[in-house]
Amino acid sequence: MLELAGVSKRFGGVVATDSVTLAVASGEVHALIGPNGAGKTTLIGQISGALGVDDGAIRFLGQDITRARQHQRVRAGLARSYQITSIFRRFSVLDNLALAVQARSGSSFAFWRPVAREAALFDEARGLAREVGLGERLEVLAGNLAHGEQRALEVALALATQPKLVLLDEPMAGMGPEDSQRMIALIARIREQVTVLLVEHDMDAVFRLADRITVLVNGRVIATGAPEAIRTHPEVMRAYLGDELAA
Amino acid sequence: MRPFLLPLVLLVLAGAFPFAMHAMDQGFYISFATRVLIYAMAAASLNLVLGYGGMVSFGHAAFFGAGAYIVGILAVEGVTSAWIAWPLAVLVAALAALVIGAISLRTRGVYFIMITLAFAQMMYYVFVSLKAYGGDDGLSLPARSQVGFGIDLRNDFTWYFLVLALLAATLYLLHRLVNARFGRVIVAIRENETRAAAVGYPVYRYKLVCFMISGAIAGLAGALIANQTNYVSPALLHWITSGTLMIMVILGGVGRFWGGPVGAAVLLTLEEMISGSAALGPWALHWQLPVGVVLLAVVLFAPQGIAGLLGGKRHA
Numbered sequence: 297m298l299e300l301a302g303v304s305k306r307f308g309g310v311v312a313t314d315s316v317t318l319a320v321a322s323g324e325v326h327a328l329i330g331p332n333g334a335g336k337t338t339l340i341g342q343i344s345g346a347l348g349v350d351d352g353a354i355r356f357l358g359q360d361i362t363r364a365r366q367h368q369r370v371r372a373g374l375a376r377s378y379q380i381t382s383i384f385r386r387f388s389v390l391d392n393l394a395l396a397v398q399a400r401s402g403s404s405f406a407f408w409r410p411v412a413r414e415a416a417l418f419d420e421a422r423g424l425a426r427e428v429g430l431g432e433r434l435e436v437l438a439g440n441l442a443h444g445e446q447r448a449l450e451v452a453l454a455l456a457t458q459p460k461l462v463l464l465d466e467p468m469a470g471m472g473p474e475d476s477q478r479m480i481a482l483i484a485r486i487r488e489q490v491t492v493l494l495v496e497h498d499m500d501a502v503f504r505l506a507d508r509i510t511v512l513v514n515g516r517v518i519a520t521g522a523p524e525a526i527r528t529h530p531e532v533m534r535a536y537l538g539d540e541l542a543a
Numbered sequence: 544m545r546p547f548l549l550p551l552v553l554l555v556l557a558g559a560f561p562f563a564m565h566a567m568d569q570g571f572y573i574s575f576a577t578r579v580l581i582y583a584m585a586a587a588s589l590n591l592v593l594g595y596g597g598m599v600s601f602g603h604a605a606f607f608g609a610g611a612y613i614v615g616i617l618a619v620e621g622v623t624s625a626w627i628a629w630p631l632a633v634l635v636a637a638l639a640a641l642v643i644g645a646i647s648l649r650t651r652g653v654y655f656i657m658i659t660l661a662f663a664q665m666m667y668y669v670f671v672s673l674k675a676y677g678g679d680d681g682l683s684l685p686a687r688s689q690v691g692f693g694i695d696l697r698n699d700f701t702w703y704f705l706v707l708a709l710l711a712a713t714l715y716l717l718h719r720l721v722n723a724r725f726g727r728v729i730v731a732i733r734e735n736e737t738r739a740a741a742v743g744y745p746v747y748r749y750k751l752v753c754f755m756i757s758g759a760i761a762g763l764a765g766a767l768i769a770n771q772t773n774y775v776s777p778a779l780l781h782w783i784t785s786g787t788l789m790i791m792v793i794l795g796g797v798g799r800f801w802g803g804p805v806g807a808a809v810l811l812t813l814e815e816m817i818s819g820s821a822a823l824g825p826w827a828l829h830w831q832l833p834v835g836v837v838l839l840a841v842v843l844f845a846p847q848g849i850a851g852l853l854g855g856k857r858h859a
Contacts, residue, residue: 344741370743382738384731395731398724399743405752406724414724457743 297322297491298343298374298461302352304515305338312338314515315352320461325483325492327502330512331535336495337379339512340465343493344376345369357460370399373460377450379469379495385439389430392438392449393421396456421456428452428482444475451482461491468498480504503527511535554711561703573699574771579811580706581767584713586791587803588760593789594798595721596753597733598648601656602663603788605643606636606758608780609666610765615775616676618684625688625696629766636762637755639666644754648747660782667780681776688770696770706767710804713760718800720756729753733798794841796848805850813837 298320305313313335320326341347345366428448510520561573592598610632647658687696795806817830
């Protein structure tokens with residue numbers, strides 16, 4: 297579904313991603329792990345189109361999207377969420393989602409008809425809100441939501457574009473155990489419909505959700521494989537998992 | 544309150560105004576009010592990009608002045624039909640906004656402010672050096688534009704009502720626009736550009752179209768101001784004009800639907816009252832000082848502007 301071939305990104309002298317080759321298969325939850333500064337978020341940026349690709353190529357659903365604009369990739373079915381919550385803070389939950397739905401359904405170069413009358417947009421937005429557990433919080437301004445709720449909205453905004461592949465950048469960042477469990481359950485539900493590339497530090501979540509895991513260290517892929525294989529991979533244990541799982 | 548009640552009341556008041564002034568033998572204020580209506584249109588156009596779109600254009604005088612000069616130049620060349628001159632003024636202003644926007648919108652924040660300012664100043668100097676059309680001294684129009692149908696725009700009443708009708712139409716258009724899909728996207732881009740792009744909006748394109756629409760409306764206001772005074776000068780393009788429009792928007796309420804008109808009315812009325820005050824004597828010349836104090840007070844104590852103080856929901 298998604299193939300990266302030798303993708304690199306340099307910021308001045310710093311190599312953030314170093315000829316990353318990676319394939320995400322349709323229907324899987326593919327986890328991308330690695331220590332801080334490994335280049336995970338840079339790679340997500342490159343896949344989503346927010347950051348350029350210095351070397352290498354990205355293919356999505358058989359199409360070369362290496363130079364495609366971000367909105368073109370979203371149209372093609374490639375959406376992302378952010379590690380640092382990025383929502384429309386002064387919009388209500390409902391308006392946040394309706395706006396994301398609107399991006400996908402028809403042209404928004406529409407200057408006359410009030411959006412408020414487009415019942416279909418808001419119906420779909422309500423459905424999405426229910427799906428991520430925000431069904432009772434529709435009129436609350438997004439900026440006033442609790443942290444866990446904002447993280448749920450963050451994921452819902454990506455889902456609203458009806459992606460075929462969703463890039464989730466640390467969906468559990470800053471969450472307590474209760475919210476984390478809720479997010480794990482949500483990802484387990486959405487994987488029925490959408491392929492997931494998951495960046496996450498929470499190893500419990502990664503090993504529960506992932507079909508395959510890719511390990512990124514210093515911008516390079518050092519291993520890709522099934523969770524059991526990664527768990528026992530000597531280089532991974534040394535470079536990243538350390539004592540935590542070696543014990 | 545029903546949504547159409549406020550505009551209706553305002554329209555009735557504005558419609559009654561010239562008759563009241565005429566009855567009180569204060570005909571001068573009809574012309575003054577016409578000026579307010581024209582600046583209300585220009586400020587509303589700036590509020591679209593600045594308030595709704597979050598694009599702090601410090602060069603809106605470029606479009607306002609372009610519209611005015613088109614009417615002026617055509618009038619001097621013998622083209623006095625409003626049906627030709629005004630649409631052309633709108634078109635040229637829109638094209639200027641397309642070119643300036645296409646370049647400026649690649650930058651953000653203070654760079655955007657500076658580059659829009661630079662473009663407007665460039666246009667200012669072009670017209671200062673354009674000796675064929677008055678250069679520094681500006682250009683006197685032989686007469687107001689003609690609309691035909693036996694309507695005589697030299698009559699101050701008629702002129703006032705034409706401007707009022709155009710302002711009402713423009714505001715209605717803007718009202719539809721900001722509540723339509725396009726308007727929601729523009730506000731969303733202001734709120735969070737990164738996310739707007741991530742849910743699939745081609746952000747640059749939306750900003751550019753918004754900038755063009757705003758420029759076109761400013762161009763229409765420019766065409767009207769040329770007719771208002773029968774005179775155009777490079778001062779219309781000067782950064783002080785851009786700054787004045789910006790002050791109007793800030794006074795009235797950034798991103799508030801009535802922000803532009805309210806700000807234009809308040810600023811011009813203050814200017815008129817203070818500079819025309821006999822009690823202040825020679826101090827009246829320094830009308831900017833008290834206006835500055837009012838602006839400070841608004842920014843400090845009513846960041847939502849005067850329209851915000853009066854209530855109503857901000858578009859967010």
